Amino acid sequence: MKDIIFAYNKEKGEVFLKQLMGKNPLFTCVIGVTETAKIPGISAAGKNPELTDYTPPADAELLLFGKCKCISGVPVTPEGIPTPALITRAALKLADIPALVVSGGLKIKPQAPFVELGGSPGRDIRTGNAVEAVEEVIERAIIVGKSLAKTVDYLVVGESVPGGTTTALGVLSAMGVNAEGKVSSSMPNNPHKLKIETVKAGLEASGIKFGALATNPLKAISCVGDPVMPVFTGLVMGAADKIPVFMAGGTQMSAMLAIIKALKPDVLDNLAIGTTRWIISDKSADLVGLVKQIAEIPVLAINLDFSSSKFEGLKAYETGAVKEGVGAGGACIATILKSNGKISAKKIFIEIEKAYSQLMHSEVQ
Amino acid sequence: MKDIIFAYNKEKGEVFLKQLMGKNPLFTCVIGVTETAKIPGISAAGKNPELTDYTPPADAELLLFGKCKCISGVPVTPEGIPTPALITRAALKLADIPALVVSGGLKIKPQAPFVELGGSPGRDIRTGNAVEAVEEVIERAIIVGKSLAKTVDYLVVGESVPGGTTTALGVLSAMGVNAEGKVSSSMPNNPHKLKIETVKAGLEASGIKFGALATNPLKAISCVGDPVMPVFTGLVMGAADKIPVFMAGGTQMSAMLAIIKALKPDVLDNLAIGTTRWIISDKSADLVGLVKQIAEIPVLAINLDFSSSKFEGLKAYETGAVKEGVGAGGACIATILKSNGKISAKKIFIEIEKAYSQLMHSEVQ
Numbered sequence: 013m014k015d016i017i018f019a020y021n022k023e024k025g026e027v028f029l030k031q032l033m034g035k036n037p038l039f040t041c042v043i044g045v046t047e048t049a050k051i052p053g054i055s056a057a058g059k060n061p062e063l064t065d066y067t068p069p070a071d072a073e074l075l076l077f078g079k080c081k082c083i084s085g086v087p088v089t090p091e092g093i094p095t096p097a098l099i100t101r102a103a104l105k106l107a108d109i110p111a112l113v114v115s116g117g118l119k120i121k122p123q124a125p126f127v128e129l130g131g132s133p134g135r136d137i138r139t140g141n142a143v144e145a146v147e148e149v150i151e152r153a154i155i156v157g158k159s160l161a162k163t164v165d166y167l168v169v170g171e172s173v174p175g176g177t178t179t180a181l182g183v184l185s186a187m188g189v190n191a192e193g194k195v196s197s198s199m200p201n202n203p204h205k206l207k208i209e210t211v212k213a214g215l216e217a218s219g220i221k222f223g224a225l226a227t228n229p230l231k232a233i234s235c236v237g238d239p240v241m242p243v244f245t246g247l248v249m250g251a252a253d254k255i256p257v258f259m260a261g262g263t264q265m266s267a268m269l270a271i272i273k274a275l276k277p278d279v280l281d282n283l284a285i286g287t288t289r290w291i292i293s294d295k296s297a298d299l300v301g302l303v304k305q306i307a308e309i310p311v312l313a314i315n316l317d318f319s320s321s322k323f324e325g326l327k328a329y330e331t332g333a334v335k336e337g338v339g340a341g342g343a344c345i346a347t348i349l350k351s352n353g354k355i356s357a358k359k360i361f362i363e364i365e366k367a368y369s370q371l372m373h374s375e376v377q
Numbered sequence: 378m379k380d381i382i383f384a385y386n387k388e389k390g391e392v393f394l395k396q397l398m399g400k401n402p403l404f405t406c407v408i409g410v411t412e413t414a415k416i417p418g419i420s421a422a423g424k425n426p427e428l429t430d431y432t433p434p435a436d437a438e439l440l441l442f443g444k445c446k447c448i449s450g451v452p453v454t455p456e457g458i459p460t461p462a463l464i465t466r467a468a469l470k471l472a473d474i475p476a477l478v479v480s481g482g483l484k485i486k487p488q489a490p491f492v493e494l495g496g497s498p499g500r501d502i503r504t505g506n507a508v509e510a511v512e513e514v515i516e517r518a519i520i521v522g523k524s525l526a527k528t529v530d531y532l533v534v535g536e537s538v539p540g541g542t543t544t545a546l547g548v549l550s551a552m553g554v555n556a557e558g559k560v561s562s563s564m565p566n567n568p569h570k571l572k573i574e575t576v577k578a579g580l581e582a583s584g585i586k587f588g589a590l591a592t593n594p595l596k597a598i599s600c601v602g603d604p605v606m607p608v609f610t611g612l613v614m615g616a617a618d619k620i621p622v623f624m625a626g627g628t629q630m631s632a633m634l635a636i637i638k639a640l641k642p643d644v645l646d647n648l649a650i651g652t653t654r655w656i657i658s659d660k661s662a663d664l665v666g667l668v669k670q671i672a673e674i675p676v677l678a679i680n681l682d683f684s685s686s687k688f689e690g691l692k693a694y695e696t697g698a699v700k701e702g703v704g705a706g707g708a709c710i711a712t713i714l715k716s717n718g719k720i721s722a723k724k725i726f727i728e729i730e731k732a733y734s735q736l737m738h739s740e741v742q
Contacts, residue, residue: 038528110524125517128493152490159475163403163528
């Protein structure tokens with residue numbers, strides 16, 4: 013367990029981990045898109061802004077098949093750094109953890125199985141009218157969460173939504189959480205100023221002041237959120253009534269947490285955030301500072317280290333590129349737990365290198 | 378266990394039931410439509426042929442929410458006999474068995490969560506070109522089946538596809554199983570002649586002789602099958618590698634069995650068919666006679682008795698209306714098993730009466 017860092021609320025975190033040791037999880041990944049990601053400079057989750065529509069379905073395909081179908085190669089940043097779905101896939105494979113993809117709202121459908129809840133792609137939050145049918149979709153997600161809770165011991169919920177930290181800043185601001193300068197980025201140089209301006213424009217367009225929607229998260233999502241949020245939080249709330257849930261992601265998780273706290277605070281005791289060391293050591297963001305403002309839930313991080321990688325694309329994670337996504341950190345922690353600690357972060361790293369090498373090779377052919 | 382009838386291969390059936398006693402299942406329902414159902418007189422799974430497009434999504438909604446959303450009331454036959462989804466819902470609720478809906482191909486999407494595998498609605502089999510992308514869809518369904526097998530002890534797979542016994546006759550004929558006069562019907566007067574003519578037209582249009590596709594079930598589905606078939610059989614094959622699977626349905630199950638036997642015979646030992654007494658005692662059809670021609674898998678039936686019902690719509694089941702669908706028989710058996718026999722068929726009947734009464738009442742309001 014030395015590979016798991018206790019970043020916040022160690023006491024509860026240790027209890028949480030002990031409870032899940034050797035148990036049988038299901039990994040779910042909520043995918044969706046928002047036009048917000050196409051604002052130049054806001055997201056690196058795609059070779060260029062237009063390609064961000066392909067990143068979530070391609071992540072889903074990589075997760076389920078070990079290779080992408082809707083694009084050649086794998087999703088990369090403009091600098092060519094590969095998607096964290098590689099990490100998630102490798103971890104889940106090692107511990108034989110099943111994965112289920114759930115759509116929040118997509119332009120491109122994955123050529124893979126996914127759960128459909130009727131959500132639509134998100135609009136640019138600067139419209140102040142970002143997400144359709146939030147209430148209906150969240151209700152359906154709750155039903156799925158309840159069903160899944162009857163099948164496994166615990167749930168890990170990850171996400172893939174380019175632009176997701178900006179929409180997180182939007183919802184956190186609408187709900188009165190001080191998040192400016194605290195959300196993370198898939199880029200080494202976090203474009204805080206651009207994110208703040210984008211959110212300000214969205215709040216203005218929807219006529220909402222900072223904190224005005226503290227008790228109305230559904231409206232906060234519909235104004236300045238993204239379509240992954242209702243599905244993610246619905247799954248968590250539906251399942252956490254009965255089983256523990258690992259919220260797997262970076263600073264976006266604080267927005268999810270704020271939404272859940274406002275809608276169903278009694279499940280908070282059944283939650284923890286699982287992320288990566290790269291998020292925790294990110295000096296341009298502050299996950300723990302965000303979580304602290306909302307609820308005292310444990311924050312755990314996998315101590316993955318790519319500094320010895322043979323591949324420049326993976327080494328770049330150590331310089332602050334990508335950091336997290338597709339539930340990578342939570343998936344690694346679940347893998348260690350399911351194996352009762354027999355699978356180490358090092359072993360996951362070796363599996364990632366192997367898989368990435370094979371993918372690079374097959375792409376060249 | 379006195380409520381479960383052993384209709385075929387009692388010895389194996391007893392072993393199968395014993396193995397599942399007290400275990401934790403997942404109920405999945407594969408829904409889809411085919412234009413074949415709109416041939417006048419072929420299906421009673423809808424008030425009129427055009428409404429058959431609404432029956433599968435409405436069944437899914439009833440299953441998951443206890444009421445329909447895309448139609449008012451519940452799906453009924455032209456005579457007003459209600460859908461067997463009522464039975465399935467009541468049974469699953471009593472034993473707290475989770476349900477997952479999977480789409481084979483739909484015109485109307487359920488206002489409820491469902492798994493999407495990229496399948497399209499089926500064409501009229503008289504075209505000889507009934508189902509698109511069979512291979513892709515079956516591959517995706519296998520992946521889902523494999524994932525689900527990691528979450529629960531066994532799987533129950535049901536279906537809702539109006540016209541499904543005719544497409545079953547189509548595939549059975551293409552694969553060389555003598556099925557004329559043996560498939561069941563949702564109507565008391567089984568329109569065998571019309572079904573046989575329809576299948577003959579389909580085989581002719583696709584240039585296929587009886588039995589010519591004995592070893593090519595994918596082509597049989599694509600020529601004269603329906604879009605539920607690749608999903609249903611894919612789920613079964615994916616899961617049955619690892620866990621037992623209950624194929625829940627009537628004579629359509631023999632077509633599924635023929636497909637599975639041709640593609641993956643090593644899973645046959647992990648399968649049983651679960652159905653209703655109304656199917657077993659149907660003198661106008663012969664489920665056991667069909668199964669015998671394919672594989673010696675157990676056929677079990679729930680001994681539900683609606684003769685004392687307060688409602689004419691339910692009483693009509695005793696005269697041969699509807700008989701089975703939405704995995705009703707298999708769901709009831711799973712409910713009895715999960716409760717270790719504490720829940721009886723009588724108790725399920727009482728729950729059905731209660732739920733139906735509430736639905737009738739709320740419809741009037």
